[in-house]
Amino acid sequence: MTAVDLPPPAACCTPLHREALSAADAQSLARTLKALADPTRLRLVSLVAAHGGEACVCDLTEPVGLSQPTVSHHLKVLVDAGLMSRDKRGVWAYYALVPGALDAVARVLTTEG
Amino acid sequence: MTAVDLPPPAACCTPLHREALSAADAQSLARTLKALADPTRLRLVSLVAAHGGEACVCDLTEPVGLSQPTVSHHLKVLVDAGLMSRDKRGVWAYYALVPGALDAVARVLTTEG
DNA sequence: CCAGGACATCGACGGTTGTCAATGCGTCGT
């Protein structure tokens, strides 16, 4: 894996309701949204947030009721999308929300103002 | 199609960063996000918004560069997700954003405040 | 009534995705 497909920041730029999205921007935003568009990953995000902003895989496997490899896979998707960060400390890998990443997505979707 | 899987309003309820999402809420929100997590559908949304809030299929087919059945399919997905509305007037079918639907999604994702 | 246009639906096909069991890799006690 060459990490060639790193998304820019997260869901950069365009307000979505002001001007027609370019094909490239649409693809970039879609990649971020696709990372969120899964019940398991949404639960992982909210579990991490409710767990004090940080949690290791072992904290998450049981609540979501899936196998450890599957949870690891989902967390990797979230990290690759720039929504979460991974910090390996000793034997444990701590996952945390990237501050502002979700808000950036929300801002693109907002049509108010 | 029995329209059995109508999503509640759109992406109801839970703030996502306050409490752990229930499995049901996660599934509901994921369904809405999945409707948005496609480059073509994002462009359709922004095209409709930039087109004065309303557009017919014939206005959208050429800008996205896809076949008419494909565009119709994507629009149906957006309508089923509660993000767009369809109004058939004569021969044409006019699609419009459901006011507040995108903002509801954005509000769930926001972690500020 | 008939021809044509706008849109929806159907059937099919390739690519992607979510899941698991099995396995590999570091790290910590003992």
Add this chain to the structure above:
DNA sequence: ACGACGCATTGACAACCGTCGATGTCCTGG
């Protein structure tokens, strides 16, 4: 040094998704 633990990676498989061409349906104009 060795075994146990936490996590990542791999390979496989079923289910789903985006796309198209072909066809069906409804409205309009002549």
